[in-house]
């Protein structure tokens with residue numbers, strides 16, 4: 377997971393990621409806990425999987 381994935385995740389997260397109750401193929405990859413949604417639990421898992429290019433940012437006020 378890198379910055380490109382991060383941008384992709386954020387597009388899925390901000391947009392409507394569902395079709396007929398299931399996630400888009402391109403967004404389901406980010407459903408880390410396999411509960412067929414894209415929420416803060418998945419975001420937390422994404423943060424854990426994020427590998428760079430910068431060090432993890434633990435600022436609770438947002439990314440960056």
Ligand SMILES: [Ca+2]
Pocket residue numbers: 407408409410411412413414415417418
């Ligand atoms: Ca999920």
Ligand SMILES: [Ca+2]
Pocket residue numbers: 411413414415417418
């Ligand atoms: Ca969930």
